[in-house]
Every structure is written in structure tokens, then in C-alpha cells.
Amino acid sequence: MRIKYALIGLFFRQALPVTLLALPALCLFVLFYREILDWRNTWISIFILIHSALLTLCLGQFRSRAFSFIYTRGFSRDVLWIHKMLATGLSVFLVWIPAALIVWLPIRSSVQDKLFISPYFPLMVPREASVPWFWLFGYAILLPLFHYVWIRRAQPTRGSNGAVLLAIGMVIAAATLMNFRWYPTWFLNLIWIVSAIMTATALIGGFLLHRTLEVQK
Amino acid sequence: MKVLLLIFTLFFISVAGLTAFLYWSSKKSLLPKDAAIGCVVSRNVETVLFSLTLLIIFIYLLTQRDGGLLLMLDELRPQFTAVYLVLAGIVLLLLVGTVVMTFLRRTAWAVCIASIVLYIYAVILYGPFDLMERIVNLCAWS
Numbered sequence: 001m002r003i004k005y006a007l008i009g010l011f012f013r014q015a016l017p018v019t020l021l022a023l024p025a026l027c028l029f030v031l032f033y034r035e036i037l038d039w040r041n042t043w044i045s046i047f048i049l050i051h052s053a054l055l056t057l058c059l060g061q062f063r064s065r066a067f068s069f070i071y072t073r074g075f076s077r078d079v080l081w082i083h084k085m086l087a088t089g090l091s092v093f094l095v096w097i098p099a100a101l102i103v104w105l106p107i108r109s110s111v112q113d114k115l116f117i118s119p120y121f122p123l124m125v126p127r128e129a130s131v132p133w134f135w136l137f138g139y140a141i142l143l144p145l146f147h148y149v150w151i152r153r154a155q156p157t158r159g160s161n162g163a164v165l166l167a168i169g170m171v172i173a174a175a176t177l178m179n180f181r182w183y184p185t186w187f188l189n190l191i192w193i194v195s196a197i198m199t200a201t202a203l204i205g206g207f208l209l210h211r212t213l214e215v216q217k
Numbered sequence: 218m219k220v221l222l223l224i225f226t227l228f229f230i231s232v233a234g235l236t237a238f239l240y241w242s243s244k245k246s247l248l249p250k251d252a253a254i255g256c257v258v259s260r261n262v263e264t265v266l267f268s269l270t271l272l273i274i275f276i277y278l279l280t281q282r283d284g285g286l287l288l289m290l291d292e293l294r295p296q297f298t299a300v301y302l303v304l305a306g307i308v309l310l311l312l313v314g315t316v317v318m319t320f321l322r323r324t325a326w327a328v329c330i331a332s333i334v335l336y337i338y339a340v341i342l343y344g345p346f347d348l349m350e351r352i353v354n355l356c357a358w359s
Contacts, residue, residue, distance in 0.1 A: 157254060158255070159255040166324055176277075
């Protein structure tokens with residue numbers, strides 16, 4: 001299968017308003033947040049949750065005219081799904097990379113040090129360096145799940161409420177786990193493994209179900 | 218106390234979200250009432266996701282924080298250990314039942330029941346009034 005850049009561009013344009021809002025929001029937050037960033041920062045977790053939900057909302061409006069137009073142009077469902085995932089990834093990286101660079105290049109550290117005269121910087125730069133990877137981990141968990149939910153809702157079968165409730169339950173479970181910080185290594189390894197299985201399951205399930213979704217306009 | 222507050226906050230958020238969602242979805246449903254409930258793929262995916270989420274939360278409740286005592290049973294009173302294990306077994310059975318419900322394509326009901334079971338279990342283990350101790354005393358007395 002060849003990558004069709006025009007198709008990626010089309011999907012990317014659907015999510016562009018969200019990207020244009022999310023990019024400055026995250027960058028400004030990372031730049032001017034005065035506490036030390038860690039992986040369980042509540043505000044960034046909420047941001048990732050809302051950003052993921054809005055992205056999938058933009059790309060998964062299966063009752064819109066734009067959706068029915070593109071799904072009746074002769075592309076196979078697999079091609080459409082892969083390009084949608086690529087557009088999602090592109091939208092995420094466009095927000096994530098600048099924010100990560102602000103942390104990794106010592107831009108944030110300089111602002112905190114010079115502007116706010118924070119005593120934590122530049123001492124805390126190495127400690128914050130791993131945090132952007134956790135943001136990416138959050139996107140990797142949430143986006144396949146949310147994509148699965150809209151694909152499930154677009155099926156010509158009942159019971160899609162269960163998928164939505166399951167997603168809500170998983171988000172609440174993740175929030176509960178994030179509220180406590182100290183875990184033994186074995187528990188953290190278990191979370192990594194289970195998360196990887198969940199992401200793969202949601203991706204494969206979404207891919208397979210996408211073949212049978214119903215265009216409803 | 219902080220944990221309990223968090224649990225109840227999450228519970229109310231989830232109930233409010235659930236109500237709003239059900240209202241929204243009932244207004245927009247275009248499917249006939251006799252349409253099939255899901256398919257094999259959706260059933261398998263939801264069963265895997267649901268069972269893994271339950272697994273993590275259940276292990277977390279059993280082993281972490283103050284009330285998670287599974288890894289230090291040898292330091293507890295025998296009566297307390299027995300009640301703790303019986304309670305964990307009952308909860309595990311109920312959770313397995315909800316996983317079976319998901320496999321039978323009743324995911325929404327399974328999620329609701331599992332949430333209620335886990336909330337009650339968390340309140341017994343971590344909540345106020347020393348509920349766990351009271352249950353142990355009740356069992357010893359009876």
C-alpha cells in the first residue's frame with residue numbers, strides 16, 4: 001500500500017483546529033509552569049485526555065457529510081484507517097515535539113531560572129528529561145482506545161454504550177493509579193506490559209471493526 | 218480519608234458522565250431495536266480490555282497502600298488473614314462474573330457492576346470506620 005499524502009492532509013486538516021489550540025496551550029504551560037514537572041502532573045494529564053478526546057471527535061464524526069463523502073470515494077476501509085491513524089500521529093507529534101524540545105533543550109530551564117529566578121533550575125533539568133516520554137505514553141494509551149470507541153459506535157450493531165463506559169472506566173482507573181506515586185518495580189512492569197497489550201488490542205480491534213462500519217448520512 | 222474522598226469524587230464524576238452520555242446516545246440512536254448486539258471482534262476486544270483493567274485495579278487494591286495486605290499476610294492475625302482472603306475471593310468471583318458478562322456482550326452492565334463492586338471493596342479496605350476490623354470482629358464473635 002502506498003501512502004497517500006493528500007489523504008493524510010485531508011484528515012490532518014479536519015483535526016487542525018484542535019492542533020492549533022493544543023500547540024500553544026501545551027507549550028506555554030510547559031514554559032511557564034513554575035513547579036517541577038513530573039509524570040503524574042494533573043494538568044498535563046487532563047490536557048492529554050482532552051486533546052485525545054477532541055482529536056478522535058474531529059476524525060470520528062461518522063454522521064457528518066465530510067465523513068460520508070470521503071468514505072464513498074473508492075478508498076478501501078483499511079487505507080482510510082491507516083491514513084487516519086497517520087494523521088492522528090502527525091497531529092500529536094506536532095504538539096508533542098515542540099513541548100518536548102522546550103523541556104529537553106534548556107528553554108524551560110532558562111525561563112524558570114532567569115525570569116522566575118526559580119531555585120530548582122537548572123538543577124532539575126535531568127529529572128524532567130524523561131517526562132515527555134510519559135506524555136507520549138498517555139497518548140499511546142488513549143488514542144487507540146478513543147478511536148476504537150467511535151469505530152464501535154459506527155457499527156450497525158447495538159451495545160456501543162458498553163465501549164464508551166469501558167473507556168470512561170479505563171480513564172478513571174488510570175487516574176486512580178496516577179494519584180499515588182510510589183509503586184514497586186514489579187507493579188510498574190506489570191502496568192507497562194498490560195498497557196502495551198491494551199494498546200495493541202484497541203488498535204487491532206479498531207482496524208478490524210473499521211472494515212464493517214456504517215456510513216450513516 | 219483523602220483516598221475515600223477521591224473514590225467518591227470519581228464515582229460521582231463517572232455517574233454524571235454516564236447519565237449525560239446515555240441521554241445523548243438515546244437521542245441519536247438510529248439502529249433498529251432488533252439489531253445484533255456487537256460482533257465477535259468487539260466482544261473479544263472489550264473482554265480483553267475490561268479484564269486487563271480489572272486485573273490491574275484488583276492487584277493494586279490487594280497489594281498497594283495501607284489496606285493492600287496480600288504481600289504481608291504472615292504478619293497478620295490468623296482471623297484477619299482468613300477474612301481478608303475470603304473477601305478477596307468473593308470480589309474476585311464477582312469480577313470474573315462481570316468478565317463473563319462482557320464476553321456475553323453485556324459490556325455496559327458489566328462495567329457498572331464491576332465499578333460498584335470495586336468501590337465497595339475499596340471502601341471496606343481503605344475507608345473510614347475500620348470496616349475490615351469490624352467484619353473480622355463480627356466473624357470472630359459469630
